[in-house]
Amino acid sequence: MSVHTSVMLREVVDFFTDLPEGCLLVDATTGEGGHSEALLRARPDLRLECWDVDRDIQARARERLAGALDRIRFRSGWFDELFDEMEEEPGGILFDLGISMFHFRASGRGFSFRSGEPLDMRLSRQGPTAADLVNTLPEQELEDLIRTYGEERMAQRIARELIHHRPITTADQLALIIAQAVPRGYERGRIHPATRTFQALRIAVNDELGRLERALDKGFTRLNRGGKMAVITFHSLEDRIVKTRFKEWSRSCICPPEKARCECGGKPLASLAGRLMPTPEECESNPPSRSAILRLLVKLRHRRTDA
Ligand SMILES: C[S@@+](CC[C@H](N)C(=O)[O-])C[C@H]1O[C@@H](n2cnc3c(N)ncnc32)[C@H](O)[C@@H]1O
Numbered sequence: 001m002s003v004h005t006s007v008m009l010r011e012v013v014d015f016f017t018d019l020p021e022g023c024l025l026v027d028a029t030t031g032e033g034g035h036s037e038a039l040l041r042a043r044p045d046l047r048l049e050c051w052d053v054d055r056d057i058q059a060r061a062r063e064r065l066a067g068a069l070d071r072i073r074f075r076s077g078w079f080d081e082l083f084d085e086m087e088e089e090p091g092g093i094l095f096d097l098g099i100s101m102f103h104f105r106a107s108g109r110g111f112s113f114r115s116g117e118p119l120d121m122r123l124s125r126q127g128p129t130a131a132d133l134v135n136t137l138p139e140q141e142l143e144d145l146i147r148t149y150g151e152e153r154m155a156q157r158i159a160r161e162l163i164h165h166r167p168i169t170t171a172d173q174l175a176l177i178i179a180q181a182v183p184r185g186y187e188r189g190r191i192h193p194a195t196r197t198f199q200a201l202r203i204a205v206n207d208e209l210g211r212l213e214r215a216l217d218k219g220f221t222r223l224n225r226g227g228k229m230a231v232i233t234f235h236s237l238e239d240r241i242v243k244t245r246f247k248e249w250s251r252s253c254i255c256p257p258e259k260a261r262c263e264c265g266g267k268p269l270a271s272l273a274g275r276l277m278p279t280p281e282e283c284e285s286n287p288p289s290r291s292a293i294l295r296l297l298v299k300l301r302h303r304r305t306d307a
Contacts, residue, residue, distance in 0.1 A: 002064060004101040006034030007232055007289040011276050013042045015230055015296055016092050021045055023091035028079040028215065031100040033061035039094075040068045048072045049090070051082050054123045057102050078124070080211045083218035093219045095231045097212065097238050099123070099202070101288065111202065113175030113194045119168065121205045130201040134174065135167045149209070149237065150200030154182045158197055174198075199235065209237060216245045220270070220299065228273070229297045239293050246272060246297050270299050 006012075012035055016025060022045050027036045030050040039046060050065070050072050052058045058076055065072055075082055079095070104112040109120040110130060119131035137145065139159050147155035161181035168174050175194040182193045203209060216231075223229060233239040248254075249270040253262045273296035278289040 002032040002034065002060065002102075003105050004032050004034060005286045005289075006038070007096065007286065007292045008276060008278055008282070008294045009035060009038050011294055012094060012096075012230055012232075013038050015273070016046075016094070016228060017042055019043065019046065019091045019228065020226075022047065024049065024088055025092035025094065026051065026086075026090045026219070027094050028082075028219070029094070029096045030061050030074075031057055031096065032102055033064045035094060035096060036061065036065060036072070040065070040071060046071065049086075050074050051079055052076065053078050054103075054107075055125075056107065057100060060102065078211055080214035080218060083215060083222055086222055089222055089224035089227070091224055091227045093223060093227070093229045095212075095215070095219075095229075097232060098208075098234045110171035111198070113171050113192060113198055116170055116172050119171050119174055121202045123206050128205065130174075130205050131167075131169055133201060133204060134162055139163045145204050146197050146200045148200070149203040150196035150198075151236070152196040152200065154186070154193075157181050171198075203237070209241060212238060212241055213245075216242065220245070220249060221303065223299045225299060225301055227299045229299070230294060232292050232294045234288075234291050239295075242295050246270070246295055249297070249299075267301065269301055269303060270297050272296070273298050 016039060019025065024047045025039065026049045028051050030036055030052045033050065036048055036050055040048060048071060050061060053076065055076055058074060062074060099111060103109065108117050109122065110117040111121055119129065119134065121130040142162060143155045143159035146152045146158055152158065158178055158181050161177055162168065165177045168177065175192065178194040178197050186193045219229065231242045233242055250268050250272050252266045252268045254264045255262050276294040278292055283290045
């Protein structure tokens with residue numbers, strides 16, 4: 001039984017429905033397999049590579065998609081690394097970024113500040129945990145991390161309090177310290193005071209932004225001509241990266257600004273195919289979708305530098 005509700009499912013399926021016969025699509029963030037399931041159903045000839053770095057959630061996708069195993073290849077790993085191992089050019093790539101409701105509600109890894117879980121936040125279960133960062137980083141680095149990845153204006157206060165309360169080992173302990181560090185009525189009660197710090201730690205622990213940049217570039221390089229890319233983001237840091245890359249690829253002239261005349265031939269590598277937000281009905285029925293932005297792109301040609 002899945003706990004996550006897929007975001008902008010119809011929009012994603014509509015975008016990919018006209019892929020060529022027998023096409024290969026990479027679901028780079030399969031999660032519990034909601035988007036994959038709908039795509040496989042909509043296109044009985046489609047083949048899928050289903051990726052996720054989290055083996056626990058991937059086990060759930062394997063169960064859910066058991067009826068279509070002849071059309072799926074599951075791969076476990078970070079998406080920016082798995083593109084290096086691809087043998088075939090895909091005709092479609094889907095990124096549905098961040099974490100799933102499964103991580104908040106059922107992973108037991110401290111993604112949710114309402115729980116009494118260990119402060120872990122690692123998707124891969126390898127490398128330093130969120131507790132390692134909170135308990136070992138110098139105050140200034142912790143403040144910078146919270147400000148940069150959480151876009152948290154109270155970063156200085158929060159970092160100071162965290163240092164003061166070390167060691168911090170559980171998610172609810174962290175949330176409580178942050179709630180006590182910020183002024184009353186913070187954010188007018190719109191979000192829990194710890195939301196931005198939790199986001200910052202999760203991004204840092206999993207190198208989410210670095211991996212996204214690398215995966216977009218590698219994915220775009222791998223994508224075949226006419227191939228389609230769809231990316232769903234959930235916060236402005238991610239969306240800025242996607243928007244910048246998409247803009248870059250769809251620009252006709254890519255000469256450096258100091259060139260007086262265009263020398264690149266002026267042909268864009270891609271065309272933008274839309275920027276969508278969830279409908280008010282979806283926002284109401286699935287509140288975590290509220291901050292989502294879906295950006296769509298069609299690749300027109302390979303870069304000259306691409307193999
Ligand atoms: C929002 S969920 C996907 C939900 C899925 N589309 C659905 O409809 O059920 C994002 C998934 O991507 C995985 N993920 C996040 N960053 C990743 C990365 N860099 N490499 C591989 N998987 C990643 C997470 O483990 C999570 O399961």
